[in-house]
Amino acid sequence: MKKRLTLAAAAVIISCRALAQEPVSLYGYYEFQATGARIGGRFVQLSSNKLRLDLKADPARNVTVGANVNLITWHGKTTWNILDFLPPSLTETIPETVRPWYTLPFRDRIYLDNAWVRIALRYADITLGRQQLSFGSGYVWNPLDLFNTRDVLDPAYEQPGHNALRADLPLAARVTLTAVYGPADSWEHSTKQALLKIGVARMDITLSAAETRWNRHDYETVSEDPLQPGFAPAPAQRTLIGGALAGEMAGLGVHAEYARNCMNPGRDFTEFSGGIDYTFKSGVYLLTEYYRNSLGRTGSGDYTLNDWMRFLAAEQKTAARDQVYGLLQIPLTDLASLGLSTIYVVGDGSAALVPTLSWSLLQNVELTAYLNLYTGRSGSFYAPGMGSGGMVRFRIYF
Amino acid sequence: MTFTRSTTCMFILLSALGPRLLQAQAVTAEGIVERVNRVMSPASIYCRAKMTITTTSGETRTFVYDSWSKNHGEKNLIRYLEPVRSRDQATLMLNHADDIWMYFPRTGRVRKLATHARRQKMEGSDFSYEDMGSGDTFVDDFTPAIVREETMRDSLCWLIELTRKPDADISYSRCLMWVTKGSYVPLVIDYYPENDPQTAEKRLIQKRITLVSTYPTAMEMVMRNLGDNTETVMEILDISYDLDLPDSMFTERELKR
Numbered sequence: 304m305k306k307r308l309t310l311a312a313a314a315v316i317i318s319c320r321a322l323a324q325e326p327v328s329l330y331g332y333y334e335f336q337a338t339g340a341r342i343g344g345r346f347v348q349l350s351s352n353k354l355r356l357d358l359k360a361d362p363a364r365n366v367t368v369g370a371n372v373n374l375i376t377w378h379g380k381t382t383w384n385i386l387d388f389l390p391p392s393l394t395e396t397i398p399e400t401v402r403p404w405y406t407l408p409f410r411d412r413i414y415l416d417n418a419w420v421r422i423a424l425r426y427a428d429i430t431l432g433r434q435q436l437s438f439g440s441g442y443v444w445n446p447l448d449l450f451n452t453r454d455v456l457d458p459a460y461e462q463p464g465h466n467a468l469r470a471d472l473p474l475a476a477r478v479t480l481t482a483v484y485g486p487a488d489s490w491e492h493s494t495k496q497a498l499l500k501i502g503v504a505r506m507d508i509t510l511s512a513a514e515t516r517w518n519r520h521d522y523e524t525v526s527e528d529p530l531q532p533g534f535a536p537a538p539a540q541r542t543l544i545g546g547a548l549a550g551e552m553a554g555l556g557v558h559a560e561y562a563r564n565c566m567n568p569g570r571d572f573t574e575f576s577g578g579i580d581y582t583f584k585s586g587v588y589l590l591t592e593y594y595r596n597s598l599g600r601t602g603s604g605d606y607t608l609n610d611w612m613r614f615l616a617a618e619q620k621t622a623a624r625d626q627v628y629g630l631l632q633i634p635l636t637d638l639a640s641l642g643l644s645t646i647y648v649v650g651d652g653s654a655a656l657v658p659t660l661s662w663s664l665l666q667n668v669e670l671t672a673y674l675n676l677y678t679g680r681s682g683s684f685y686a687p688g689m690g691s692g693g694m695v696r697f698r699i700y701f
Numbered sequence: 702m703t704f705t706r707s708t709t710c711m712f713i714l715l716s717a718l719g720p721r722l723l724q725a726q727a728v729t730a731e732g733i734v735e736r737v738n739r740v741m742s743p744a745s746i747y748c749r750a751k752m753t754i755t756t757t758s759g760e761t762r763t764f765v766y767d768s769w770s771k772n773h774g775e776k777n778l779i780r781y782l783e784p785v786r787s788r789d790q791a792t793l794m795l796n797h798a799d800d801i802w803m804y805f806p807r808t809g810r811v812r813k814l815a816t817h818a819r820r821q822k823m824e825g826s827d828f829s830y831e832d833m834g835s836g837d838t839f840v841d842d843f844t845p846a847i848v849r850e851e852t853m854r855d856s857l858c859w860l861i862e863l864t865r866k867p868d869a870d871i872s873y874s875r876c877l878m879w880v881t882k883g884s885y886v887p888l889v890i891d892y893y894p895e896n897d898p899q900t901a902e903k904r905l906i907q908k909r910i911t912l913v914s915t916y917p918t919a920m921e922m923v924m925r926n927l928g929d930n931t932e933t934v935m936e937i938l939d940i941s942y943d944l945d946l947p948d949s950m951f952t953e954r955e956l957k958r
Contacts, residue, residue, distance in 0.1 A: 330785045367958075428954060435809025461807045473954050500953075505800060507813050549813040556815030582817045584872065584895070637756040637825050637931055663825070666762055667784050700785040 327360040331371065332700045340675075340692030342387055349379040349409065355416075370418040371464075377409040385615055388689050390682040393608050401525060404533065405612070417464035428471040433464035436483060438498060438511070439560045439576075440549035443628045443646075444594040444620060446562035446574035447511050447545050449494055450485070452617040455628065455646050456657055456675050457694075467494075477502025485515075491540070492516040506550030513543040517566070519619070522612035534612075540567040545574075556580040558592075572598040574620070578628075588632040599624035603651035603683040623684045625649035638663040646685065653679020653686060667700040730845035733859055736885040737878070738773075738840045743916055745946050746770045749782075749939040754826045755932050764824055765938070769946055773837055776951040787824065793956045797837065798830055799870075804956045811953055820872055827903060827924040827933040831872055842869035843876065853879040853888050874898040884917045886910050901927055914942045 334353040339346060357371040385405045386394045397405075419432035439445030443458045451462040467485040474480055478501050485494035496513035517539045524535040545562030559577035566572070578592030600606050601624050610622035630644045642659035659673040674693040677685040752764040765783040770776065777794040781787040789806040801814040819831040839845075843863035851860055858879040865874050875898050877891040891901040903926055907919030918940060925932045949955065 330788060332786070423958070437809045440813070459808065462809070471954060473949075473952060476948070476952070479953065505816075551815040554815070554817060556817065558813075580815070582820050584820060586820070586822065588821075634822075636758070637754065637929070638760065638762070663762065667786055669786065698786075 327358055329356070329358050330701065331356040332698050334696060334698045336694065336696045338692065338694045340690035342688070342690045346692075347380045349377065349381065351378070351409070352376045365423040367421045367423075368419070369421070371416050372413065373416045374413045376411045381409040383407045383409075385612065388615075389608070389611055390686070390688065392604075392682065393606075393611070397608075404525070405522075407615075415464075419464075426472060430467075430469040430471075433466050434469065435462060436465050436467060436469070436485075437462055438496075438509075438547075440507075440509070440547045440558035441560050441576040441594075442558070442578065442580075442590060442592055442630075444560075444574070444576040444592065444596075444626075446560045446576060447498070447509070447513075447543070447547055449496060449513055449515050449541075449543065452620050456644075456655070456673065477507075487516060496543075504550075506548055509547040511543065511545050511547070511562075513541075515541050515543075517541045517618075519613060520616070522609050523607075539569045541565070542567075554581075570598070572596065586634040588630070590628075590630040592628040594621070594626045594628070596621050596624060599650075601625075601650040603653070603680060605650075606682070606684070623648040623650055648679070648684040651679060651683040653677070653683035655685040664697075669698045669700075671696045671698070728847075728859075730847045730861055733847070733861060733880055733885065734839050734843075734845045734863070734878075737861075737880055737887055738837055740885050740917055741839075741887070742773045742837060743942045744771070744773060745942065745944045747939075747941050747944055747946075748937060751936045751938055752824070752826055752828075753934045753936075754824075755934075757929060757931055762825065764826075768833075769950055771946045771948075771951060775837075776948075777833065778951055778955065779833070781824075791956050792823075792830070793951060793953065794830065794833075795951060797841075798833070801830060802953060802956060811956060816870065827926045827929075827931055828935070829872070832924070838871060839863060839876075839878075842866055842871045848877075850882075851879075853881075856881045856888060858882065858888060873902075877901070884910065886917045886919065903927060913940055916942050 332355050334355070335350070336353070337348065337350040339348040352375070354374040355371055357369070359367065359369045361367050383406070384402065385407055386397065386402060415433065417433050417435065419430055419434040421428060421430045436450045437448060439447040443453055443455055450465045454460060465485060467483050470482045472480045481498040481500070483494065483496045487493045494513065494515040496511065498509055498511045500507060500509045519537045519539065520534040521537040522534050526533050526535045542565040543562050545560070547560040549558040551557065557579050560575070562574045564572050564574070574596050576592055576594045578590060580588065580590040582588050598619065599621050600610060606622050613619035614622040625648070627647045627649065628644065630642060632640055632642045634640045639660065639662040642661065644657040644659065645654055647654045656676045656678065657673050659671070662670040664670050672693065672695045675691060677687045677689050677691045679686045681688060746769070748768050750766060750768065752766070754762045763784065764781060764787065766779055766781045768777065768779045775795070775797055777798070778791065780789065780791040791804040793802045794800070798819050799816055801818055802811055803814060804811050820829055822828070823830055823833055843865055846862050846864070848860040848862050851858060858881050861878045861880055863876040863878060865871055872895065873892045874895045875893045878887045879889045880887050886907060888907055890905040892903040893900065894902040903924055906923040906925070908923065909920040910917050911920050912918070918937065920937045922935045923932055
């Protein structure tokens with residue numbers, strides 16, 4: 304595997320070099336990340352090496368091509384069984400034969416993360432291919448975003464590319480219509496989303512409608528299809544109507560997002576996120592965000608195996624109904640800042656405390672480190688059994 | 702028609718002193734600041750600049766960016782070229798930085814920032830977004846007064862005191878500005894914070910004044926944070942004035958290009 308990775312990396316670098324005549328730009332970063340967590344009385348660790356290679360070019364007037372390849376190797380505890388994190392009340396009834404199915408492997412990977420072409424026409428920008436798609440005004444939770452689920456411990460980390468056709472049509476000053484089509488195996492299963500963004504005074508207001516196939520699984524049922532062993536698929540057609548706003552009110556930054564989701568089959572649900580932020584004269588930055596998901600549970604004993612699995616597999620944004628996020632960022636020096644984020648689950652009273660250090664070590668070298676400390680009781684959303692620990696990340700841009 | 706000696710002497714005296722007398726009559730604090738504003742905030746600008754931040758520990762960070770400005774600084778677009786980690790990151794400021802949008806290419810997100818974000822340091826430099834995008838601020842947000850004339854860096858200057866108007870939404874309580882007589886270029890500007898109008902927080906020093914088109918231009922600006930003992934040097938690599946920049950340049954669409 305290592306040999307294959309080395310060869311593939313060399314091939315990518317050589318082919319990029321071959322392309323690297325003006326005006327193709329080549330850049331990227333190398334990232335080392337080490338994670339540790341205390342699980343079941345043991346401290347386990349996982350580290351990774353990631354190489355991201357980006358290229359960008361303007362082969363013709365108003366045409367831009369962009370792409371990036373990611374190469375990742377994993378080391379340490381590369382196989383995690385999700386059942387190790389969950390309360391025994393949920394896991395003790397699971398038969399031994401099925402337990403390996405809850406394994407989450409970290410495999411070495413080389414993949415094309417983004418590859419897109421953007422054509423800037425007079426009245427529209429058309430982007431085709433694997434691309435970043437990120438909608439909504441929320442910092443941690445975005446009810447309007449059908450494509451990504453952010454990591455609450457690290458919400459600003461880059462999101463993966465998605466295969467789509469996107470059109471942005473500026474209709475007037477501060478009025479833009481965005482249409483996205485994410486193709487699947489049929490028109491019905493494909494993601495269709497429209498967003499109308501209107502600027503009114505110091506507010507940006509977005510209205511959105513979307514339809515998608517939500518490819519969830521039933522993690523309590525094993526598939527009966529011998530050709531596709533695994534958990535039983537539980538897909539549902541999802542129709543979303545919602546809106547978002549971002550701007551300023553009474554001197555504070557405000558943002559809010561709402562989505563009403565009609566499911567077929569399944570229970571309809573709503574999502575809301577809203578928050579405020581403020582920068583003090585000292586440079587201290589404060590942000591709070593509240594998130595409600597009516598699919599979530601309200602008490603610590605209410606979470607089911609499906610809730611946990613869908614959350615951990617990023618199929619669902621959360622398993623808890625009401626959460627509050629707080630972020631305090633304090634500049635330590637010109638090159639370093641200290642942050643403290645807290646995620647509090649209203650229903651079960653559990654919280655995650657995440658002190659963070661960001662430090663620009665050199666011109667193109669960054670260090671990020673955080674601890675994730677879980678304070679809840681067993682069975683709560685942020686219980687210590689979920690793996691209190693920390694992460695250190697070095698990133699070197701080139 | 703004949704001229705007497707005394708009439709001739711009077712004529713010569715008036716010829717010599719006339720323009721000065723007229724100038725003295727015309728010179729008001731408001732007039733000086735209006736001229737300064739015209740020098741510092743032309744109708745439209747394109748600029749490529751190199752920004753070097755020197756921290757308290759003596760470390761440096763260098764940024765290169767392109768910026769476009771229209772309507773005397775009312776609209777601004779800044780796009781970073783270097784370093785690699787900030788490449789393609791862009792900031793759009795409209796209405797004299799009352800409306801700010803930031804684009805982060807790594808996440809593909811555009812975030813609308815509230816006006817308090819203007820106080821944030823631009824990429825950790827000693828320039829805030831407010832310093833960069835507030836356009837006509839010296840005219841609109843401050844009441845000027847001439848303090849005295851004095852020499853600054855071998856140039857005879859007006860020392861102008863700018864006191865914040867009661868309703869102005871600006872971080873500085875007052876500024877002191879040394880404006881060269883003749884070219885109306887401020888050589889030095891001291892910025893005083895809201896909570897301590899007696900102790901300067903930052904000092905902007907304009908150097909290498911060069912005539913570009915018809916505008917005297919500081920090809921190097923140094924912003925010193927007097928409290929933190931840090932400084933940011935901004936060198937102009939390329940600049941042009943009075944360009945025909947379309948309004949469509951200052952939109953979210955252009956921000957993401």
